[in-house]
Amino acid sequence: MTHGPGKRAVxxxxxxxxxxxxxxxLAIFSFIGAAAFGLLIGISRISPVPSLRVAGTVYVEGxxxxxxxxxxxxxxxxxxxxxVSLSAFTCAVLGLGLYGGAYIAEAIRSGVNAIPAxxxxxxxxIGLTQGQLLRDIVLPQAARTVVAPMGNVFVDLxxxxxxxxxxxxxxxxxxxxxxxxxxxxxVETFVAAGxxxxxxxxxxxxxxxxxxxxxxxxx
Amino acid sequence: MTPSALERDYGPRARRNAHIASLIASAVxxxxxxxxxxxxSQAGGFAANKWxxxxxxxxxxxxGAGLVETFKIAIxxxxxxxxxxxxxxxxxxxxxxxxxxxxxxxxxxxxGLPTLLLxxxxxxxxxAFGINVSAYWAVVIGSAAYNSAVLSNVFKAGILSLxxxxxxxxxxxxxxxxxxxxxxVAPQAxxxxxxxxxxQMVVLFKDSSLGFFIGYEELLRRTQIIGAFSENLIQSYMVxxxxxxxxxxxxxxxARVLERTNxxxxxxxxxxx
Numbered sequence: 343m344t345h346g347p348g349k350r351a352v353x354x355x356x357x358x359x360x361x362x363x364x365x366x367x368l369a370i371f372s373f374i375g376a377a378a379f380g381l382l383i384g385i386s387r388i389s390p391v392p393s394l395r396v397a398g399t400v401y402v403e404g405x406x407x408x409x410x411x412x413x414x415x416x417x418x419x420x421x422x423x424x425x426v427s428l429s430a431f432t433c434a435v436l437g438l439g440l441y442g443g444a445y446i447a448e449a450i451r452s453g454v455n456a457i458p459a460x461x462x463x464x465x466x467x468i469g470l471t472q473g474q475l476l477r478d479i480v481l482p483q484a485a486r487t488v489v490a491p492m493g494n495v496f497v498d499l500x501x502x503x504x505x506x507x508x509x510x511x512x513x514x515x516x517x518x519x520x521x522x523x524x525x526x527x528x529v530e531t532f533v534a535a536g537x538x539x540x541x542x543x544x545x546x547x548x549x550x551x552x553x554x555x556x557x558x559x560x561x
Numbered sequence: 562m563t564p565s566a567l568e569r570d571y572g573p574r575a576r577r578n579a580h581i582a583s584l585i586a587s588a589v590x591x592x593x594x595x596x597x598x599x600x601x602s603q604a605g606g607f608a609a610n611k612w613x614x615x616x617x618x619x620x621x622x623x624x625g626a627g628l629v630e631t632f633k634i635a636i637x638x639x640x641x642x643x644x645x646x647x648x649x650x651x652x653x654x655x656x657x658x659x660x661x662x663x664x665x666x667x668x669x670x671x672x673g674l675p676t677l678l679l680x681x682x683x684x685x686x687x688x689a690f691g692i693n694v695s696a697y698w699a700v701v702i703g704s705a706a707y708n709s710a711v712l713s714n715v716f717k718a719g720i721l722s723l724x725x726x727x728x729x730x731x732x733x734x735x736x737x738x739x740x741x742x743x744x745x746v747a748p749q750a751x752x753x754x755x756x757x758x759x760x761q762m763v764v765l766f767k768d769s770s771l772g773f774f775i776g777y778e779e780l781l782r783r784t785q786i787i788g789a790f791s792e793n794l795i796q797s798y799m800v801x802x803x804x805x806x807x808x809x810x811x812x813x814x815x816a817r818v819l820e821r822t823n824x825x826x827x828x829x830x831x832x833x834x
Contacts, residue, residue, distance in 0.1 A: 397590055425604050508773070532682045532685070540673045
Protein backbone atom coordinates (compact mmCIF):
# COMPACT_ATOMS: atom_id res chain seq x y z
CA MET A 343 0.00 0.00 0.00
CA THR A 344 1.23 3.47 -0.73
CA HIS A 345 -0.23 6.04 1.58
CA GLY A 346 2.28 8.87 1.36
CA PRO A 347 4.74 8.94 4.27
CA GLY A 348 5.90 5.53 5.43
CA LYS A 349 4.51 5.77 8.93
CA ARG A 350 1.01 6.33 7.69
CA ALA A 351 0.80 3.03 5.81
CA VAL A 352 1.73 1.23 9.01
CA UNK A 353 -0.98 3.13 10.88
CA UNK A 354 -3.50 1.98 8.33
CA UNK A 355 -2.51 -1.64 8.66
CA UNK A 356 -2.91 -1.23 12.42
CA UNK A 357 -6.41 0.16 11.90
CA UNK A 358 -7.38 -2.74 9.63
CA UNK A 359 -6.04 -5.22 12.18
CA UNK A 360 -8.05 -3.52 14.93
CA UNK A 361 -11.12 -3.74 12.70
CA UNK A 362 -10.39 -7.40 12.01
CA UNK A 363 -10.35 -8.05 15.75
CA UNK A 364 -13.81 -6.47 16.07
CA UNK A 365 -15.02 -8.63 13.16
CA UNK A 366 -13.68 -11.76 14.89
CA UNK A 367 -15.40 -10.81 18.15
CA LEU A 368 -18.68 -10.16 16.36
CA ALA A 369 -18.44 -13.49 14.53
CA ILE A 370 -17.59 -15.53 17.63
CA PHE A 371 -20.20 -13.98 19.94
CA SER A 372 -22.93 -14.21 17.35
CA PHE A 373 -21.98 -17.80 16.46
CA ILE A 374 -22.21 -18.86 20.10
CA GLY A 375 -25.61 -17.19 20.34
CA ALA A 376 -26.70 -18.65 17.02
CA ALA A 377 -25.58 -22.16 17.99
CA ALA A 378 -27.41 -22.08 21.33
CA PHE A 379 -30.52 -20.59 19.83
CA GLY A 380 -30.38 -22.71 16.71
CA LEU A 381 -30.10 -25.90 18.77
CA LEU A 382 -33.17 -24.89 20.77
CA ILE A 383 -35.22 -24.06 17.68
CA GLY A 384 -33.87 -27.05 15.75
CA ILE A 385 -34.90 -29.46 18.51
CA SER A 386 -38.31 -27.78 18.71
CA ARG A 387 -38.78 -28.35 15.01
CA ILE A 388 -38.19 -32.12 15.29
CA SER A 389 -40.04 -32.52 18.58
CA PRO A 390 -43.33 -34.41 18.77
CA VAL A 391 -44.98 -31.27 20.22
CA PRO A 392 -47.04 -29.63 17.45
CA SER A 393 -47.03 -26.08 18.81
CA LEU A 394 -43.25 -26.06 19.22
CA ARG A 395 -42.86 -27.35 15.67
CA VAL A 396 -45.08 -24.58 14.33
CA ALA A 397 -43.27 -21.91 16.35
CA GLY A 398 -39.89 -23.19 15.18
CA THR A 399 -41.01 -23.23 11.54
CA VAL A 400 -42.39 -19.70 11.74
CA TYR A 401 -39.13 -18.52 13.27
CA VAL A 402 -36.89 -20.19 10.71
CA GLU A 403 -38.94 -19.14 7.69
CA GLY A 404 -39.35 -15.61 9.04
CA UNK A 405 -35.70 -14.96 9.79
CA UNK A 406 -34.39 -16.57 6.62
CA UNK A 407 -36.69 -14.36 4.56
CA UNK A 408 -35.40 -11.12 6.07
CA UNK A 409 -32.34 -9.14 4.98
CA UNK A 410 -30.01 -8.95 7.96
CA UNK A 411 -29.75 -5.21 7.39
CA UNK A 412 -33.43 -4.90 8.31
CA UNK A 413 -32.82 -6.76 11.60
CA UNK A 414 -29.87 -4.60 12.58
CA UNK A 415 -31.46 -1.26 11.77
CA UNK A 416 -34.60 -2.45 13.56
CA UNK A 417 -32.64 -3.07 16.75
CA UNK A 418 -30.38 -0.05 16.52
CA UNK A 419 -32.58 2.69 15.04
CA UNK A 420 -36.01 1.20 15.70
CA UNK A 421 -35.93 0.09 19.33
CA UNK A 422 -35.02 3.54 20.75
CA UNK A 423 -38.49 4.59 19.49
CA UNK A 424 -39.95 2.41 22.22
CA UNK A 425 -37.28 3.45 24.72
CA VAL A 426 -35.02 0.44 24.42
CA SER A 427 -31.45 1.52 23.71
CA LEU A 428 -28.81 -1.11 23.09
CA SER A 429 -25.19 -0.57 22.12
CA ALA A 430 -24.32 -0.94 18.44
CA PHE A 431 -22.19 -4.00 19.16
CA THR A 432 -25.06 -5.67 21.05
CA CYS A 433 -27.47 -4.92 18.22
CA ALA A 434 -25.05 -6.41 15.71
CA VAL A 435 -24.54 -9.59 17.77
CA LEU A 436 -28.29 -9.84 18.33
CA GLY A 437 -29.07 -9.44 14.63
CA LEU A 438 -26.35 -11.84 13.49
CA GLY A 439 -27.15 -14.37 16.23
CA LEU A 440 -30.89 -14.48 15.57
CA TYR A 441 -30.28 -14.69 11.82
CA GLY A 442 -27.59 -17.39 12.11
CA GLY A 443 -29.79 -19.29 14.58
CA ALA A 444 -32.42 -19.80 11.89
CA TYR A 445 -29.84 -21.34 9.54
CA ILE A 446 -28.39 -23.54 12.28
CA ALA A 447 -31.87 -24.75 13.25
CA GLU A 448 -32.48 -25.67 9.65
CA ALA A 449 -29.12 -27.46 9.44
CA ILE A 450 -29.94 -29.50 12.55
CA ARG A 451 -33.35 -30.42 11.23
CA SER A 452 -32.01 -31.58 7.89
CA GLY A 453 -29.20 -33.46 9.66
CA VAL A 454 -31.75 -35.33 11.74
CA ASN A 455 -34.00 -35.97 8.76
CA ALA A 456 -31.05 -37.46 6.86
CA ILE A 457 -31.01 -40.38 9.29
CA PRO A 458 -32.80 -43.32 7.69
CA ALA A 459 -36.28 -43.90 9.12
CA UNK A 460 -35.41 -47.56 9.65
CA UNK A 461 -32.98 -46.68 12.43
CA UNK A 462 -35.64 -44.77 14.33
CA UNK A 463 -38.17 -47.54 13.84
CA UNK A 464 -35.60 -50.08 15.00
CA UNK A 465 -34.85 -47.97 18.08
CA UNK A 466 -38.53 -47.80 18.90
CA UNK A 467 -38.91 -51.54 18.32
CA ILE A 468 -36.29 -52.36 20.95
CA GLY A 469 -38.15 -50.11 23.38
CA LEU A 470 -36.02 -46.96 23.54
CA THR A 471 -37.76 -43.87 24.87
CA GLN A 472 -37.82 -40.68 22.83
CA GLY A 473 -34.98 -39.25 24.94
CA GLN A 474 -32.81 -42.36 24.56
CA LEU A 475 -33.52 -42.47 20.86
CA LEU A 476 -32.36 -38.87 20.44
CA ARG A 477 -29.33 -39.19 22.69
CA ASP A 478 -28.00 -42.59 21.61
CA ILE A 479 -29.03 -42.90 17.97
CA VAL A 480 -30.13 -39.68 16.33
CA LEU A 481 -28.03 -36.80 17.66
CA PRO A 482 -24.58 -38.48 17.48
CA GLN A 483 -25.14 -39.16 13.78
CA ALA A 484 -26.77 -35.81 13.11
CA ALA A 485 -23.81 -34.03 14.74
CA ARG A 486 -21.54 -35.47 12.08
CA THR A 487 -23.87 -34.51 9.25
CA VAL A 488 -24.28 -30.89 10.37
CA VAL A 489 -20.52 -30.17 10.42
CA ALA A 490 -20.58 -28.85 6.85
CA PRO A 491 -23.67 -26.64 7.15
CA MET A 492 -22.48 -25.30 10.52
CA GLY A 493 -19.19 -24.36 8.89
CA ASN A 494 -21.12 -22.56 6.16
CA VAL A 495 -23.12 -20.66 8.76
CA PHE A 496 -19.94 -19.59 10.54
CA VAL A 497 -18.25 -18.40 7.35
CA ASP A 498 -21.45 -16.57 6.38
CA LEU A 499 -21.55 -14.92 9.79
CA UNK A 500 -17.99 -13.67 9.31
CA UNK A 501 -19.03 -12.14 6.00
CA UNK A 502 -22.29 -10.76 7.37
CA UNK A 503 -20.48 -8.91 10.16
CA UNK A 504 -19.80 -6.35 7.44
CA UNK A 505 -23.46 -5.30 7.68
CA UNK A 506 -22.74 -4.07 11.23
CA UNK A 507 -21.05 -1.14 9.54
CA UNK A 508 -24.50 0.35 8.93
CA UNK A 509 -25.03 0.74 12.68
CA UNK A 510 -21.55 2.23 13.09
CA UNK A 511 -19.69 -0.77 14.50
CA UNK A 512 -16.11 -0.17 13.37
CA UNK A 513 -15.22 -3.61 12.07
CA UNK A 514 -13.24 -4.25 8.88
CA UNK A 515 -15.68 -2.60 6.47
CA UNK A 516 -16.35 0.29 8.84
CA UNK A 517 -12.61 0.85 9.29
CA UNK A 518 -12.10 0.77 5.54
CA UNK A 519 -14.83 3.33 4.81
CA UNK A 520 -13.46 5.59 7.55
CA UNK A 521 -9.99 5.37 6.02
CA UNK A 522 -11.37 6.02 2.55
CA UNK A 523 -13.24 9.14 3.64
CA UNK A 524 -10.16 10.45 5.47
CA UNK A 525 -7.32 9.61 3.07
CA UNK A 526 -9.18 9.09 -0.22
CA UNK A 527 -7.32 5.93 -1.19
CA UNK A 528 -10.29 3.68 -1.99
CA VAL A 529 -8.53 1.06 -4.08
CA GLU A 530 -5.70 0.25 -1.66
CA THR A 531 -7.94 0.45 1.39
CA PHE A 532 -10.70 -1.80 0.06
CA VAL A 533 -8.18 -4.31 -1.29
CA ALA A 534 -6.56 -4.46 2.15
CA ALA A 535 -9.99 -4.91 3.76
CA GLY A 536 -10.80 -7.64 1.24
CA UNK A 537 -7.57 -9.44 2.07
CA UNK A 538 -8.44 -9.24 5.76
CA UNK A 539 -11.75 -11.00 5.04
CA UNK A 540 -10.13 -13.61 2.80
CA UNK A 541 -7.52 -14.39 5.48
CA UNK A 542 -10.45 -15.22 7.75
CA UNK A 543 -12.87 -16.93 5.37
CA UNK A 544 -10.68 -19.06 3.08
CA UNK A 545 -8.83 -20.96 5.87
CA UNK A 546 -12.12 -21.35 7.77
CA UNK A 547 -13.78 -22.77 4.68
CA UNK A 548 -10.89 -25.16 4.12
CA UNK A 549 -10.90 -26.23 7.76
CA UNK A 550 -14.61 -27.06 7.74
CA UNK A 551 -14.37 -28.89 4.42
CA UNK A 552 -11.53 -30.96 5.83
CA UNK A 553 -13.48 -31.63 9.04
CA UNK A 554 -16.48 -32.65 6.96
CA UNK A 555 -14.51 -35.14 4.89
CA UNK A 556 -13.23 -36.75 8.08
CA UNK A 557 -16.48 -36.75 10.06
CA UNK A 558 -19.23 -37.11 7.50
CA UNK A 559 -21.08 -40.37 7.22
CA UNK A 560 -20.97 -41.67 3.67
CA UNK A 561 -24.34 -42.93 2.55
CA MET B 562 -44.13 -30.54 5.46
CA THR B 563 -44.12 -34.27 5.87
CA PRO B 564 -43.23 -35.32 9.42
CA SER B 565 -39.95 -37.18 9.83
CA ALA B 566 -39.84 -40.66 11.32
CA LEU B 567 -39.11 -39.08 14.70
CA GLU B 568 -42.47 -37.33 14.69
CA ARG B 569 -44.58 -40.29 13.58
CA ASP B 570 -45.83 -43.54 15.02
CA TYR B 571 -46.29 -42.68 18.66
CA GLY B 572 -48.08 -44.83 21.14
CA PRO B 573 -51.18 -43.50 22.90
CA ARG B 574 -49.31 -42.34 26.01
CA ALA B 575 -46.64 -40.45 24.09
CA ARG B 576 -49.32 -38.84 21.96
CA ARG B 577 -51.18 -37.67 25.04
CA ASN B 578 -47.99 -36.28 26.56
CA ALA B 579 -47.21 -34.47 23.32
CA HIS B 580 -50.66 -32.89 23.33
CA ILE B 581 -50.28 -31.72 26.91
CA ALA B 582 -46.81 -30.31 26.19
CA SER B 583 -48.20 -28.64 23.09
CA LEU B 584 -50.90 -26.87 25.10
CA ILE B 585 -48.38 -25.70 27.69
CA ALA B 586 -45.96 -24.51 25.00
CA SER B 587 -48.65 -22.60 23.12
CA ALA B 588 -49.75 -20.96 26.36
CA VAL B 589 -46.16 -19.91 27.12
CA UNK B 590 -45.55 -18.64 23.59
CA UNK B 591 -48.85 -16.75 23.50
CA UNK B 592 -48.12 -15.20 26.89
CA UNK B 593 -44.66 -14.12 25.77
CA UNK B 594 -46.06 -12.58 22.57
CA UNK B 595 -48.82 -10.81 24.47
CA UNK B 596 -46.29 -9.48 26.96
CA UNK B 597 -44.08 -8.20 24.13
CA UNK B 598 -47.13 -6.56 22.59
CA UNK B 599 -48.02 -5.04 25.96
CA UNK B 600 -44.53 -3.56 26.35
CA UNK B 601 -44.70 -2.30 22.78
CA SER B 602 -48.04 -0.60 23.37
CA GLN B 603 -46.89 0.83 26.72
CA ALA B 604 -44.04 2.51 24.84
CA GLY B 605 -46.56 3.97 22.41
CA GLY B 606 -45.81 1.51 19.60
CA PHE B 607 -49.47 1.12 18.63
CA ALA B 608 -50.30 4.83 18.77
CA ALA B 609 -52.56 5.80 15.88
CA ASN B 610 -50.31 8.60 14.66
CA LYS B 611 -47.49 6.06 14.21
CA TRP B 612 -49.51 3.80 11.94
CA UNK B 613 -51.80 6.28 10.18
CA UNK B 614 -49.10 7.28 7.63
CA UNK B 615 -49.49 3.77 6.18
CA UNK B 616 -53.07 4.57 5.20
CA UNK B 617 -51.90 7.13 2.69
CA UNK B 618 -51.91 6.16 -0.96
CA UNK B 619 -48.97 8.45 -1.69
CA UNK B 620 -46.84 6.60 0.84
CA UNK B 621 -47.55 3.31 -0.90
CA UNK B 622 -46.77 4.86 -4.26
CA UNK B 623 -43.43 6.01 -2.86
CA UNK B 624 -42.75 2.61 -1.30
CA GLY B 625 -44.00 0.79 -4.40
CA ALA B 626 -41.54 2.72 -6.57
CA GLY B 627 -38.80 1.57 -4.16
CA LEU B 628 -40.02 -1.99 -4.54
CA VAL B 629 -39.79 -1.64 -8.32
CA GLU B 630 -36.16 -0.57 -7.90
CA THR B 631 -35.57 -3.62 -5.68
CA PHE B 632 -36.94 -5.85 -8.44
CA LYS B 633 -34.87 -4.03 -11.07
CA ILE B 634 -31.75 -4.84 -9.04
CA ALA B 635 -32.76 -8.43 -8.31
CA ILE B 636 -33.74 -9.40 -11.86
CA UNK B 637 -30.66 -8.02 -13.62
CA UNK B 638 -28.51 -9.38 -10.79
CA UNK B 639 -30.08 -12.84 -11.19
CA UNK B 640 -29.52 -12.99 -14.95
CA UNK B 641 -25.94 -11.78 -14.63
CA UNK B 642 -25.19 -14.21 -11.78
CA UNK B 643 -26.57 -17.22 -13.63
CA UNK B 644 -24.69 -16.41 -16.85
CA UNK B 645 -21.35 -15.63 -15.17
CA UNK B 646 -21.83 -18.52 -12.73
CA UNK B 647 -22.35 -20.95 -15.63
CA UNK B 648 -19.22 -19.72 -17.42
CA UNK B 649 -17.13 -19.98 -14.23
CA UNK B 650 -18.52 -23.46 -13.55
CA UNK B 651 -17.54 -24.61 -17.05
CA UNK B 652 -14.07 -23.20 -16.35
CA UNK B 653 -13.86 -25.05 -13.07
CA UNK B 654 -14.56 -28.44 -14.64
CA UNK B 655 -12.48 -27.78 -17.76
CA UNK B 656 -9.60 -30.08 -18.74
CA UNK B 657 -7.36 -27.10 -19.44
CA UNK B 658 -5.42 -25.81 -16.49
CA UNK B 659 -5.33 -22.28 -17.90
CA UNK B 660 -9.14 -22.17 -17.76
CA UNK B 661 -9.55 -24.12 -14.54
CA UNK B 662 -7.33 -22.07 -12.24
CA UNK B 663 -8.70 -18.60 -12.96
CA UNK B 664 -12.22 -20.00 -12.48
CA UNK B 665 -11.31 -21.60 -9.15
CA UNK B 666 -9.63 -18.40 -7.93
CA UNK B 667 -12.68 -16.37 -8.99
CA UNK B 668 -15.06 -18.62 -7.11
CA UNK B 669 -12.93 -18.91 -3.95
CA UNK B 670 -12.19 -15.18 -3.71
CA UNK B 671 -15.66 -13.81 -4.38
CA UNK B 672 -17.32 -16.39 -2.15
CA GLY B 673 -14.99 -15.38 0.66
CA LEU B 674 -15.77 -11.67 0.50
CA PRO B 675 -18.79 -9.87 1.95
CA THR B 676 -21.18 -8.70 -0.77
CA LEU B 677 -21.26 -5.31 0.89
CA LEU B 678 -17.50 -4.87 0.47
CA LEU B 679 -17.77 -5.74 -3.23
CA UNK B 680 -20.53 -3.16 -3.64
CA UNK B 681 -18.54 -0.48 -1.82
CA UNK B 682 -15.52 -1.31 -3.96
CA UNK B 683 -17.56 -0.87 -7.14
CA UNK B 684 -18.99 2.40 -5.93
CA UNK B 685 -15.99 4.09 -4.30
CA UNK B 686 -12.89 2.47 -5.82
CA UNK B 687 -13.79 2.25 -9.52
CA UNK B 688 -13.86 6.04 -9.98
CA ALA B 689 -10.14 5.91 -9.09
CA PHE B 690 -9.65 3.98 -12.37
CA GLY B 691 -11.59 6.67 -14.20
CA ILE B 692 -14.76 4.56 -14.38
CA ASN B 693 -17.78 6.06 -12.68
CA VAL B 694 -20.22 3.41 -11.56
CA SER B 695 -23.76 4.46 -10.69
CA ALA B 696 -25.23 3.27 -7.39
CA TYR B 697 -27.52 0.93 -9.34
CA TRP B 698 -24.72 -0.84 -11.19
CA ALA B 699 -22.53 -0.91 -8.08
CA VAL B 700 -25.22 -2.94 -6.30
CA VAL B 701 -25.96 -5.17 -9.29
CA ILE B 702 -22.33 -5.94 -10.19
CA GLY B 703 -21.11 -6.21 -6.59
CA SER B 704 -23.89 -8.61 -5.72
CA ALA B 705 -23.52 -10.54 -8.97
CA ALA B 706 -19.81 -11.05 -8.30
CA TYR B 707 -20.68 -12.81 -5.07
CA ASN B 708 -23.75 -14.71 -6.23
CA SER B 709 -22.15 -15.87 -9.48
CA ALA B 710 -19.30 -17.36 -7.43
CA VAL B 711 -21.77 -19.23 -5.21
CA LEU B 712 -23.85 -20.34 -8.19
CA SER B 713 -20.75 -21.54 -10.05
CA ASN B 714 -20.19 -23.96 -7.20
CA VAL B 715 -23.78 -25.16 -7.37
CA PHE B 716 -23.41 -25.69 -11.11
CA LYS B 717 -20.09 -27.45 -10.62
CA ALA B 718 -21.63 -29.78 -8.03
CA GLY B 719 -24.50 -30.47 -10.44
CA ILE B 720 -22.13 -31.32 -13.26
CA LEU B 721 -19.93 -33.54 -11.09
CA SER B 722 -22.92 -35.34 -9.55
CA LEU B 723 -23.56 -37.13 -12.83
CA UNK B 724 -22.24 -40.63 -13.21
CA UNK B 725 -18.80 -40.51 -14.84
CA UNK B 726 -19.86 -43.36 -17.12
CA UNK B 727 -22.20 -41.06 -19.02
CA UNK B 728 -19.36 -38.76 -19.99
CA UNK B 729 -17.13 -41.70 -20.91
CA UNK B 730 -19.90 -43.21 -23.00
CA UNK B 731 -20.48 -39.98 -24.88
CA UNK B 732 -16.74 -39.59 -25.57
CA UNK B 733 -16.62 -43.16 -26.81
CA UNK B 734 -19.39 -42.52 -29.35
CA UNK B 735 -17.30 -39.64 -30.63
CA UNK B 736 -18.90 -36.54 -29.12
CA UNK B 737 -16.57 -33.66 -28.37
CA UNK B 738 -16.16 -32.17 -24.88
CA UNK B 739 -18.49 -29.30 -25.73
CA UNK B 740 -21.14 -31.58 -27.27
CA UNK B 741 -20.99 -33.84 -24.22
CA UNK B 742 -21.55 -30.86 -21.97
CA UNK B 743 -24.38 -29.44 -24.06
CA UNK B 744 -26.25 -32.64 -24.94
CA UNK B 745 -25.56 -35.03 -22.08
CA VAL B 746 -24.35 -33.31 -18.93
CA ALA B 747 -26.02 -29.89 -18.86
CA PRO B 748 -29.66 -31.00 -19.29
CA GLN B 749 -29.41 -33.53 -16.47
CA ALA B 750 -27.31 -31.35 -14.18
CA UNK B 751 -29.79 -28.51 -14.69
CA UNK B 752 -32.62 -30.46 -13.08
CA UNK B 753 -30.55 -31.46 -10.08
CA UNK B 754 -29.35 -27.98 -9.28
CA UNK B 755 -32.56 -26.09 -9.98
CA UNK B 756 -33.79 -26.06 -6.35
CA UNK B 757 -30.43 -24.81 -5.07
CA UNK B 758 -30.37 -22.13 -7.73
CA UNK B 759 -33.82 -20.88 -6.82
CA UNK B 760 -32.89 -20.97 -3.12
CA GLN B 761 -29.85 -18.83 -3.90
CA MET B 762 -32.26 -16.38 -5.52
CA VAL B 763 -33.63 -15.65 -2.04
CA VAL B 764 -30.14 -14.59 -0.95
CA LEU B 765 -29.77 -12.56 -4.11
CA PHE B 766 -33.11 -10.86 -3.54
CA LYS B 767 -32.12 -9.96 0.02
CA ASP B 768 -28.80 -8.59 -1.25
CA SER B 769 -30.72 -5.91 -3.13
CA SER B 770 -31.24 -4.28 0.29
CA LEU B 771 -27.51 -3.50 0.35
CA GLY B 772 -28.33 -0.61 -1.98
CA PHE B 773 -29.33 1.01 1.32
CA PHE B 774 -25.65 1.54 2.14
CA ILE B 775 -24.81 3.64 -0.88
CA GLY B 776 -28.03 5.63 -0.88
CA TYR B 777 -29.77 3.78 -3.69
CA GLU B 778 -33.49 4.22 -3.15
CA GLU B 779 -34.71 0.65 -3.11
CA LEU B 780 -37.31 -0.68 -0.68
CA LEU B 781 -35.25 -0.46 2.51
CA ARG B 782 -33.83 3.00 1.79
CA ARG B 783 -37.31 4.32 1.06
CA THR B 784 -38.61 2.72 4.25
CA GLN B 785 -35.91 4.57 6.14
CA ILE B 786 -36.92 7.84 4.46
CA ILE B 787 -40.56 7.30 5.38
CA GLY B 788 -39.69 6.39 8.95
CA ALA B 789 -37.50 9.44 9.39
CA PHE B 790 -40.10 11.70 7.79
CA SER B 791 -43.13 10.50 9.76
CA GLU B 792 -41.12 9.73 12.90
CA ASN B 793 -42.21 6.11 13.01
CA LEU B 794 -38.97 4.26 12.27
CA ILE B 795 -39.80 1.07 14.16
CA GLN B 796 -43.22 0.74 12.54
CA SER B 797 -41.69 1.38 9.11
CA TYR B 798 -39.08 -1.30 9.64
CA MET B 799 -41.84 -3.71 10.62
CA VAL B 800 -43.68 -3.00 7.38
CA UNK B 801 -40.46 -3.41 5.37
CA UNK B 802 -39.66 -6.65 7.18
CA UNK B 803 -43.12 -7.95 6.35
CA UNK B 804 -42.76 -7.03 2.67
CA UNK B 805 -39.37 -8.73 2.43
CA UNK B 806 -40.77 -11.77 4.21
CA UNK B 807 -43.71 -12.16 1.83
CA UNK B 808 -41.52 -11.86 -1.27
CA UNK B 809 -38.66 -14.09 -0.07
CA UNK B 810 -41.05 -16.66 1.30
CA UNK B 811 -42.77 -16.87 -2.06
CA UNK B 812 -39.41 -17.58 -3.72
CA UNK B 813 -38.44 -20.23 -1.20
CA UNK B 814 -41.84 -21.94 -1.49
CA UNK B 815 -41.20 -22.12 -5.21
CA ALA B 816 -37.80 -23.71 -4.52
CA ARG B 817 -39.48 -26.28 -2.29
CA VAL B 818 -42.01 -27.19 -5.00
CA LEU B 819 -39.18 -27.66 -7.50
CA GLU B 820 -37.32 -29.81 -5.02
CA ARG B 821 -40.32 -32.04 -4.57
CA THR B 822 -40.93 -32.48 -8.28
CA ASN B 823 -37.25 -33.18 -8.99
CA UNK B 824 -36.43 -35.45 -6.11
CA UNK B 825 -37.52 -38.57 -7.96
CA UNK B 826 -35.16 -37.85 -10.84
CA UNK B 827 -31.87 -38.63 -9.17
CA UNK B 828 -31.73 -36.22 -6.26
CA UNK B 829 -30.51 -32.68 -5.98
CA UNK B 830 -27.26 -30.95 -5.14
CA UNK B 831 -26.77 -28.47 -2.31
CA UNK B 832 -25.07 -25.10 -2.37
CA UNK B 833 -21.94 -24.47 -0.36
CA UNK B 834 -21.39 -20.82 0.41
